[in-house]
Amino acid sequence: MMRKILFLSAWFFLTALMAQENTGTPLSHGHYNTDKFKQLTEELPSPNMFRTASGAPGPAYYQQRADYEMKAYLDDRNQILKGEATVTYYNRSPDQLDYLWMQLDQNIRRPNSLSERTKGDGPGVGYQPQKFVETFMGKPFEGGFHIEYVRYPGGTPIPYTINETMMRLDLKDPLPPGASVSFQLKWWYRINDYTITRGRSGYEHFDEDGNNLYIIAQWFPRMAVYNDAEGWQHKQFLGRGEFTLEFGNYDVYITVPSDHILEATGTLVNRKEVLTKTQYKRYKKALHSFEKPVKIVTLEEAVEAEKHFSGKTKTWHFKAENVRDFAFSTSRKFLYDAQAVRIGDRVVLAMSLYPKEGAPLWEKYGTAAVAHTLKSYSKHLFDYPYHKAVAVNARQQGMEYPMICWNYGRVRPDGSYTESTRKGMQGVIIHEVGHNWFPMVVNSDERQWGWMDEGLNTFVQLLTQESLEDNFDSRGYPKDLVPYLSGDQSQLEPIMTQHDMVRNSGKNAYHKTSAGLYMLREFIMGHELFDFAFKTYANRWKFKHPTPADFFRTMEDASGMDLDWFWRGWWFTTGVNDIGVKDVKFYVVTDIPTQRVKNMAKAYGMKVEQFPKMLYLVSPGSEDFRKEMLDKTNPAEDFPILKDYLEKHFTAEERSRLKNPKYFYEVVFEKPGDLVMPILVDIVYEDGSKESYHFPAEIWRLNDEEVTRVFATEKKISKIVIDPREITADVNKDNNVWEEKK
Ligand SMILES: [Zn+2]
Numbered sequence: 191m192m193r194k195i196l197f198l199s200a201w202f203f204l205t206a207l208m209a210q211e212n213t214g215t216p217l218s219h220g221h222y223n224t225d226k227f228k229q230l231t232e233e234l235p236s237p238n239m240f241r242t243a244s245g246a247p248g249p250a251y252y253q254q255r256a257d258y259e260m261k262a263y264l265d266d267r268n269q270i271l272k273g274e275a276t277v278t279y280y281n282r283s284p285d286q287l288d289y290l291w292m293q294l295d296q297n298i299r300r301p302n303s304l305s306e307r308t309k310g311d312g313p314g315v316g317y318q319p320q321k322f323v324e325t326f327m328g329k330p331f332e333g334g335f336h337i338e339y340v341r342y343p344g345g346t347p348i349p350y351t352i353n354e355t356m357m358r359l360d361l362k363d364p365l366p367p368g369a370s371v372s373f374q375l376k377w378w379y380r381i382n383d384y385t386i387t388r389g390r391s392g393y394e395h396f397d398e399d400g401n402n403l404y405i406i407a408q409w410f411p412r413m414a415v416y417n418d419a420e421g422w423q424h425k426q427f428l429g430r431g432e433f434t435l436e437f438g439n440y441d442v443y444i445t446v447p448s449d450h451i452l453e454a455t456g457t458l459v460n461r462k463e464v465l466t467k468t469q470y471k472r473y474k475k476a477l478h479s480f481e482k483p484v485k486i487v488t489l490e491e492a493v494e495a496e497k498h499f500s501g502k503t504k505t506w507h508f509k510a511e512n513v514r515d516f517a518f519s520t521s522r523k524f525l526y527d528a529q530a531v532r533i534g535d536r537v538v539l540a541m542s543l544y545p546k547e548g549a550p551l552w553e554k555y556g557t558a559a560v561a562h563t564l565k566s567y568s569k570h571l572f573d574y575p576y577h578k579a580v581a582v583n584a585r586q587q588g589m590e591y592p593m594i595c596w597n598y599g600r601v602r603p604d605g606s607y608t609e610s611t612r613k614g615m616q617g618v619i620i621h622e623v624g625h626n627w628f629p630m631v632v633n634s635d636e637r638q639w640g641w642m643d644e645g646l647n648t649f650v651q652l653l654t655q656e657s658l659e660d661n662f663d664s665r666g667y668p669k670d671l672v673p674y675l676s677g678d679q680s681q682l683e684p685i686m687t688q689h690d691m692v693r694n695s696g697k698n699a700y701h702k703t704s705a706g707l708y709m710l711r712e713f714i715m716g717h718e719l720f721d722f723a724f725k726t727y728a729n730r731w732k733f734k735h736p737t738p739a740d741f742f743r744t745m746e747d748a749s750g751m752d753l754d755w756f757w758r759g760w761w762f763t764t765g766v767n768d769i770g771v772k773d774v775k776f777y778v779v780t781d782i783p784t785q786r787v788k789n790m791a792k793a794y795g796m797k798v799e800q801f802p803k804m805l806y807l808v809s810p811g812s813e814d815f816r817k818e819m820l821d822k823t824n825p826a827e828d829f830p831i832l833k834d835y836l837e838k839h840f841t842a843e844e845r846s847r848l849k850n851p852k853y854f855y856e857v858v859f860e861k862p863g864d865l866v867m868p869i870l871v872d873i874v875y876e877d878g879s880k881e882s883y884h885f886p887a888e889i890w891r892l893n894d895e896e897v898t899r900v901f902a903t904e905k906k907i908s909k910i911v912i913d914p915r916e917i918t919a920d921v922n923k924d925n926n927v928w929e930e931k932k
Pocket residue numbers: 621625643644647
């Protein structure tokens with residue numbers, strides 16, 4: 191009995207020893223990887239009744255609502271916008287509010303604004319005369335809101351305090367939970383020439399015909415967001431970090447010169463009044479035109495209109511429900527076309543407005559790009575919820591609002607354009623129309639987190655461009671991010687950085703986020719798990735306000751994957767991925783007990799024959815001996831212990847289908863990079879065939895520096911390639927390939 195127990199323990203000891211040999215490098219090399227796989231409990235806010243640990247809105251989730259009834263008047267001669275609003279604010283929070291905060295974004299263009307005073311980046315590349323005068327000659331652009339009144343509907347003034355781009359309204363009576371308050375505002379501001387001052391709105395002037403093209407946004411005092419995550423989100427507008435906005439209903443009258451064509455967020459209520467009979471008929475036709483756009487305003491009509499300047503006015507009336515913002519664009523230069531797109535069981539209108547300077551490009555690709563975006567994004571996320579999507583052609587622009595966006599893309603004077611102009615224009619339309627999902631509907635806090643709208647959107651944009659055309663030269667792939675990641679490390683910051691603090695937003699918030707999502711979909715989660723989880727996130731948070739934790743948690747909750755290591759590495763650090771092949775060792779198989787086994791037997795006071803019979807991988811010592819062994823060895827035939835086992839457990843037919851490996855390789859993978867990452871590896875055989883392997887990131891959990899795998903193959907390996915498709919943002923390719931010495 192004792193003898194048998196001793197024997198068994200030797201057996202287990204031996205088995206354990208063999209197992210450890212097979213997993214390669216002992217743990218004395220490298221170190222346990224507790225940090226990189228540690229859960230994000232310290233980085234993420236604690237789940238609560240508002241936001242659950244699964245990443246979904248909780249039972250106490252709430253959001254405020256702000257409805258706006260507004261009138262806007264455009265003074266086209268002086269580029270001034272005047273506005274009046276009645277705002278109704280609904281307090282659905284559990285908190286009593288003594289005051290309200292509104293955003294005065296136009297105040298970024300006040301002389302000596304906070305944004306101006308906090309610029310620390312030296313001279314510009316060059317200065318247009320107006321900009322030079324504004325900057326250095328004491329005549330700054332006099333932008334910013336002029337507030338004429340803030341009052342209750344009866345006329346009682348509401349005291350207010352303006353702090354740069356934010357305004358606090360001190361309510362007469364505190365606003366209790368569940369109550370609403372209405373108040374009125376009147377204001378005006380000078381519209382900026384955005385081609386000089388930059389910005390996400392303004393006008394573009396055309397010297398040849400004296401006309402302006404207006405893209406009007408951030409044009410009214412907007413309610414700041416109040417929520418469970420931030421309280422009042424009233425972080426100042428510095429120009430980079432975009433907007434944080436409540437949903438609400440809009441009823442807006444916009445008065446412009448009578449010869450303007452105008453589009454805006456929402457449903458055009460008085461279409462019959464503002465369009466000519468002919469234009470109205472064409473619009474009706476567009477509702478049934480699924481193949482190509484119908485021109486509502488033609489080139490001839492637009493060219494004729496830009497020769498005149500009407501002294502009369504016309505009022506356009508729009509209504510929009512459950513949107514987070516309202517923008518419009520107006521000019522007498524506009525051509526205008528529209529096409530019907532079927533989304534689910536609804537018909538959505540894709541539309542474009544563009545001056546003749548963009549016409550040859552936009553007639554062909556503008557509305558078509560809008561239509562393609564609506565279909566593609568609806569497939570990847572959820573059906574487009576609004577009745578229309580409008581793309582406006584505005585020089586140098588790329589900016590998004592609910593249902594309407596501004597996009598660059600002009601032709602040369604002779605009407606020609608390059609392929610890169612064409613792709614750039616399609617790309618910006620896809621991107622800006624795509625923003626209807628993130629952040630217009632999945633309404634994240636842009637002021638805080640640029641990546642939550644820009645990065646997620648850049649990723650779906652990439653998928654949308656892939657389905658539009660092969661080799662579109664999309665931004666957002668891991669490979670193209672390598673120069674940024676491996677460049678000047680002092681210029682990098684984690685994705686989880688407030689957007690105004692990000693130096694290279696294009697690379698960080700847009701590209702790195704997109705590349706991260708691409709990696710998750712391509713090889714960390716796979717398409718099926720990723721697509722389900724990503725859709726779950728979008729659907730859980732549509733028409734709501736998600737935070738980063740809600741995204742991270744939902745992606746794990748819906749996929750059944752612990753991704754904390756990936757969020758930690760890719761989102762919270764600036765670490766890079768670098769995996770390589772460090773060493774390849776050859777083995778042959780034998781049934782002769784190795785010296786190690788003999789030593790063990792001796793230590794247990796046993797004879798080696800008393801040990802169970804096993805097969806051993808042994809290093810052949812010399813290349814000649816290896817060849818000799820390989821010539822002889824056919825494991826399934828040559829080793830009685832294996833042969834007996836096979837015959838006992840498998841039929842001849844089954845045996846013929848088993849692999850019969852002859853070559854045994856121990857491959858040591860090294861990881862000089864900080865990040866843990868799956869190992870993607872192609873094994874190429876001497877006959878040119880290959881096999882692809884994928885080892886999940888958890889392979890690094892016990893050793894952060896190197897791991898070892900044994901490959902048993904029937905054919906000789908000629909080459910081992912790490913990350914063969916270049917999809918892991920591996921910053922150093924020098925160690926990615928091992929080749930058999932010839
Ligand atoms: Zn964007």
